[in-house]
Amino acid sequence: MAVLEHLTSQQAIDLENKYGAHNYHPLPVVLSRGEGVYVWDVEGKRYYDFLSAYSAVNQGHCHPKIVGAMLDQAKTLTLTSRAFYNDMLGRFEEYATSTFGFDKLLPMNTGAEAVETALKICRRWAYQKKGIPENQAQIIVCENNFHGRTTTIISFSNDPVAKEDYGPYTQGFIKIEYDNLVALEKALESNPHAAGFLVEPIQGEAGVYVPSEGYLKEAKALCEKFNVLFIADEVQTGIGRTGKMLAVDHEDVKPDILILGKALSGGAYPVSGVLANDEIMEVITPGSHGSTFGGNPIAAAVGMAALGVIKEEGLAENAETLGEVFREELNKFIPTCDLVVKVRGKGLLNAILINDTEDSSTAWDICMALKENGLLAKPTHGNIIRFAPPLVMNHEQLMDCVSIIIKTLQNFSK
Numbered sequence: 039m040a041v042l043e044h045l046t047s048q049q050a051i052d053l054e055n056k057y058g059a060h061n062y063h064p065l066p067v068v069l070s071r072g073e074g075v076y077v078w079d080v081e082g083k084r085y086y087d088f089l090s091a092y093s094a095v096n097q098g099h100c101h102p103k104i105v106g107a108m109l110d111q112a113k114t115l116t117l118t119s120r121a122f123y124n125d126m127l128g129r130f131e132e133y134a135t136s137t138f139g140f141d142k143l144l145p146m147n148t149g150a151e152a153v154e155t156a157l158k159i160c161r162r163w164a165y166q167k168k169g170i171p172e173n174q175a176q177i178i179v180c181e182n183n184f185h186g187r188t189t190t191i192i193s194f195s196n197d198p199v200a201k202e203d204y205g206p207y208t209q210g211f212i213k214i215e216y217d218n219l220v221a222l223e224k225a226l227e228s229n230p231h232a233a234g235f236l237v238e239p240i241q242g243e244a245g246v247y248v249p250s251e252g253y254l255k256e257a258k259a260l261c262e263k264f265n266v267l268f269i270a271d272e273v274q275t276g277i278g279r280t281g282k283m284l285a286v287d288h289e290d291v292k293p294d295i296l297i298l299g300k301a302l303s304g305g306a307y308p309v310s311g312v313l314a315n316d317e318i319m320e321v322i323t324p325g326s327h328g329s330t331f332g333g334n335p336i337a338a339a340v341g342m343a344a345l346g347v348i349k350e351e352g353l354a355e356n357a358e359t360l361g362e363v364f365r366e367e368l369n370k371f372i373p374t375c376d377l378v379v380k381v382r383g384k385g386l387l388n389a390i391l392i393n394d395t396e397d398s399s400t401a402w403d404i405c406m407a408l409k410e411n412g413l414l415a416k417p418t419h420g421n422i423i424r425f426a427p428p429l430v431m432n433h434e435q436l437m438d439c440v441s442i443i444i445k446t447l448q449n450f451s452k
């Protein structure tokens with residue numbers, strides 16, 4: 039079958055099932071077009087996108103400014119490798135470092151690569167700056183974390199589905215309870231070889247767990263006390279999603295190492311990166327780390343445009359305002375139905391907790407019903423549904439979505 043021939047949804051699903059590895063369990067909808075907060079399936083049905091590609095498409099689908107920058111650059115120069123300089127990367131680095139207030143950026147492509155990069159920087163810093171004996175550095179991580187899919191990263195996951203039968207696992211990680219400062223202090227006190235604390239400011243994949251107020255600030259202070267690097271994985275929470283440019287901005291915390299990905303490109307292209315100040319980033323020396331595609335001219339052009347759109351269109355502020363409205367509307371509804379336990383989140387990163395067991399199909403079935411009603415969302419961890427629309431949504435569209443969600447839940451409880 040020719041690639042460009044029109045496919046029905048069923049044909050597209052059959053092709054993926056037959057020829058693709060089965061490493062995902064998608065909702066049965068086949069998308070062929072996107073614009074702003076909307077996506078369309080191959081039959082022409084329109085949906086509100088309430089996943090935004092796991093918060094990569096914060097700037098909305100096919101944002102003209104981002105796509106324009108990408109097309110212009112694609113016609114000019116796509117890839118040089120870092121064996122040579124290119125005339126775009128430095129501009130992106132200057133723009134990103136001034137946006138986030140760090141001395142240096144190390145550009146990569148995917149979120150997992152950026153996390154790996156942060157772990158490598160942290161380990162080098164441990165040996166070269168903190169004076170930890172060779173191969174003894176420990177990095178503290180949290181239970182129920184999600185940082186990506188590489189063998190090292192899944193080594194400190196506690197999700198059996200992500201981890202099982204991928205051993206032997208990488209050593210050097212200490213797992214503590216999330217949102218537990220006592221556990222963090224204990225881990226820091228009892229591990230003189232601790233070098234870093236890697237944390238998601240809100241645990242997205244785990245089900246949008248928002249830590250107690252003050253947790254990030256106190257955690258950062260503890261890290262400072264024990265000379266341990268505070269490493270924020272803002273791949274999902276960053277770039278306007280939670281109502282500030284970064285989720286750590288809610289508590290005025292400045293991480294030692296900041297990890298970005300996903301919306302750093304507005305979903306147009308894989309662009310990720312790690313930011314740090316010179317005294318940390320200088321442990322990275324020529325040849326000690328790299329990526330063929332990392333920092334390529336298209337990524338640089340797209341990254342600059344994507345960050346520009348967030349600032350120019352006030353998308354963090356919009357997320358803050360609409361997020362309040364969303365939770366307020368759902369909080370009015372929740373007491374009237376026994377299907378939803380609660381709504382939680384920050385900005386436009388929210389989730390509802392379904393009143394059923396984790397292994398029930400209720401959340402999945404609700405997402406199927408939402409799809410029928412023109413809104414796409416996906417369950418995470420069984421009985422939790424994440425709601426994360428593009429940040430370019432307006433108030434009227436949000437109220438339309440709230441009414442779709444409430445109607446769907448009402449009909450479902452019947």
Ligand SMILES: *Cc1c(COP(=O)(O)O)cnc(C)c1O
Pocket residue numbers: 092147148149150151153184185186187238242243271272273274275299300
């Ligand atoms: C998605 C995600 C990653 C991994 O990003 P990929 O681009 O899928 O490799 C890492 N950390 C967090 C918090 C994420 O949400």
